[in-house]
Amino acid sequence: MGKKVLTFATLLFVYFAFALNVIILVGDGMSTNQLFLASILEGRILNTMTLPYTGITTTYSADSWVTDSAPAASALFSGFKILNKVIGVLPNGEPVPSIFELAKKAGYKIGIAVTCQITHATPAGVYANVDNRNDELGIAKQFVDKEVVDVAFGGGWQWFTPASKGGSRKDELDLIKAAMEKGYKYISTVNELENISAENEKVLGLFAKNYLDPVSERSSSQPKLDLMTKKALEILSASGKPFMLMVEGSQIDWEAHANDFYGVWKEVVEFDDAVKVALDFAKKDGNTLVIVLGDHETGGLSLSTGGYAINVEQARKAKGTTTMFLKQFNINDKDAFIAGIKEWYGVNMSDSEYETLKKVPSNNLRRELARYISFKVGFGWTTYDHTAQPVPVYAFGPGAENFTGVLDNTDIAKIVARLTKITTVQFPSIVAK
Structure with a gap:
């Protein structure tokens, strides 16, 4: 018998067959006490708490012990410390790619599912490089121009839409139309989301003008995070290529900023429902790493105000x-x-x-x-802002044992890069410790 020749197509098939899928779920503003508050009030162990490996991450940014969400996302997704309010740009002005962008270049499918606008700090950390996180018009343009993300579910259609059509773009660019011309299927209703075919490899779903309503007030006209996560996984996994998905419980942070225990409770539960979707997929798939963590803590939440009791x-x-x-x-x-x-x-x-x-x-x-x-x-708060409190990280699946002990938030991207064998970009002027 003659020798079999491995063609490039065969090698690519073999790579895709064994490449690790990664789902990163971020509870914005969520640390241990936000999770335990919800667990106590639910009267059960949350899905997040069932993941077998647990670690702790520090969260400081390049210029402050107390991080903003923008450098927190950049650290988690790129492996570098960034200044507060900045996304994907080093203190010396160099733009850095996220692990998602590097994965896209390696053939991965990329997705995001959030309850804020997809141009907000954490989702923007997946694909954007800007000096100011508030530049959502510029971030929206980068979303379309760079095409890093294949599937995006969340809010924020105003940032993609001309002012003449009710949006916020005074440059009159119609970025939704531009996205559709690049092959994205655009959807804007729950019914369209529920019925979207996995044959659509590129989908842009914007279900609110800006962010989605808080889950405590959200009507059936806007989707819950577990549904967005489920549909994103269906679409991303359908092609047979490896994928990375970032899911954010965006409004845990906002309710913690308001020191509202009820709001935090319900937002954490919605996030935890999405964690269950990710876990169920990973358990069935067998080749998917699930990472659940906070980006920082908000509010300085305490689970007592004294007297050894919570009502x-x-x-x-x-x-x-x-x-x-x-x-x-x-x-x-x-x-x-x-x-x-x-x-x-x-x-x-x-x-x-x-x-x-x-x-x-x-x-x-x-x-x-x-x-x-x-x-x-019986719940106390120390601030209406962020704190320097470390946050937990939970992991399940191949490589999950790497997410234990005390880590820095920059370690998350580095570990994912190593496990997926995605080559990290080297920046001569920056030493990544």
Whole structure:
């Protein structure tokens, strides 16, 4: 018998057959206490907590012990420390590719599924390089121009749409049309998402003008994160090529900024439902690494305000976020407001507490009320901003044992690069420790 010749096509098939799939799920603003708050109130172990390997990561940026989401995403996805407010650009001005961009060049399919706009800091860390995270118009253009991401689900159609069509682009570029010309299937409704065919290898799904509604208030007209994760996995895996998917529970952070325990609870649960989808896929597939972690902690959440107690049963009976409450109750109507606090949160508000809250400027009332309610049921907060607290990382699947011990957030991308055998780009002026 003659020798068999391995063609390039055969080698490519062999590579794709054994290349590792990677799903990274980021709980924005989520550390251990946000997870345990939800676990306590749910009365169960969360899916995230069942992953077999656990580590801790530090989160500081290039210029502060307290990171912004932009350099946090850049560190997690590129392996380099970045300045606060910057995405994918080193302090010396050099742009750096994310592990997703390097994977795309290696033949991977790339996806994102988020509850914020897809041009927000964390999803932008997958594909963009900008000096200012607030440049969402520029980030949207990079999304279309660079074509790093094959499947994107989230919000933010205004950043892709001309002002003349109700969007925010004064340059009148129609980036949705441009994306469709590049082969993307555009969808904007839950029904379209539920029925999208996996034969569409490139899909752009934008389900809100900006970010999706908070999960506590989200109607059936906008998708939940588990559905977006499920459909992204269906599409990405259908081609037979390896893939990387980034999923973000974007609004855990926003509810923590507001010090709203109820909002954090419900956002963590939505995120955890998406983790279950990823885990179920990975267990069935056998060749998928799942990484679940926070990008930083928000709020300085504590699981007690003293007295060795949390009023768990009282907290479980809460009817909604303070945003929802303030839509129904006017603080200037004292009797109705105090009665509403009792009905919604089981809290007996005193006259002096009411008078103190009434003096709060309207733009701060939501969070001051949320902190007050949290304290009454036993949850404390130290800030309305981010903290330097380390965050947990959980892992499942091939290579999961590498995500243990104390890590830096830059280690995540480096470990993924090593496990997937994707060559990292070298930057002579930067020494990546």
